[in-house]
Amino acid sequence: MHKHCLVTGGSGFIGQHLLAVLTRKGYSVTLLMRQPQALSALRLQINQLGGDGELLAAVTGDLARADLGLDAAAREQIRDVAVVFHLGAQFAWGLSAGQARQVNVEGALAVAELAAQQGSRLLMVGGYMLANHGHLQRVGIDLANPLNTDWDRLYRRTGGYEGSKLEAHFRVVAAMRELNAELTVVHPATVCGHSQSGHILPAQPLAGLIENLSGGRLSAIPGSTAHWLPLVTVDFLAALMVAAAFDVHQAGQEILALDAHTPNLQGMLQLLAQALRVPAPSRHVSIGLLRTLLKVPGVPRLLRTDAESLDFIQTTRFDTAATEAFVQRHQLTWPDIGQALQATAGYLASAPSAAVKQG
């Protein structure tokens, strides 16, 4: 078995936990990094997360540059990798279509081409909205022939980040099919902190929601009692990605990484409020009204919320039967999502860098 992998986005939140799992299992990993000088600090962080930082190396690269900015020596260093894990992305609200496309679409296509040229499996991270077919149709994806989608129109509806994730997915799937190369896609729900330690990075969407709750800016529950924000813990997601990447049955497959036991938004806010020792909101506010409010200049900054984030709060329930079968086959265990939410709130409340106050 090849023991060497390439990871893009390894310094990010999911990336760090993926590196911890891979190195704990003895894989050596080369990271594509914009700032390889950050490798020594990352090694220490991976040790703290229970991995082995000594098994990490880096090549200088950038998803926004032609040929990923890799020189000949870097290409040689990664020539033998068994799996390319592609996690690198511009992950933010308010991106222009141009910015988002350059990194998230063109960068993903370049990574796919690299994996195909080398004969490596590509494990790409998508997002769970790709499993919500009603949503895909509503935003204008032509499900019978996704490449016929009017992407400019779609970006105007979804915003840069989500538009680019959708476009990247369909274009990479088509490219890998054309190149006759191996692709596995994992679609994570919104990522929750580590199920035990609660570790999360402050820029994560869930951390933003917790910060708003602790800062008293979430006085009403968005949506109805049917609305939820599906979650997956970062440690479970990382374990699932590694299991999928080396499973021969998962070549050409897509897996939804979503914990069906995630409580509705009201229950989730109650659990978080309890951990933060602040009052939980009890009134509901309609998503439509919130969307209108967020169009008023200054309101997104005041509420520290962006309209783009509202798409992820929904009433859709997902079919997780294939995920459950995969989880059982690999003997993975879902952590308790309620405890993980409370651990995440606790972590943010006690982390010196995170601006979360307890009541």
Ligand SMILES: NC(=O)c1ccc[n+]([C@@H]2O[C@H](COP(=O)([O-])OP(=O)(O)OC[C@H]3O[C@@H](n4cnc5c(N)ncnc54)[C@H](OP(=O)(O)O)[C@@H]3O)[C@@H](O)[C@H]2O)c1
């Ligand atoms: N977190 C979630 O809730 C969630 C849910 C569903 C899907 N996803 C997907 O999961 C993936 C990872 O998400 P995350 O939460 O771990 O994101 P993150 O913490 O924001 O990390 C993003 C990573 O991408 C790298 N990156 C950004 N621009 C780059 C460029 N031009 N060239 C090379 N690397 C670049 C960053 O490296 P630097 O250190 O150089 O900045 C960082 O390592 C993304 O594809 C995201 O869309 C995330």
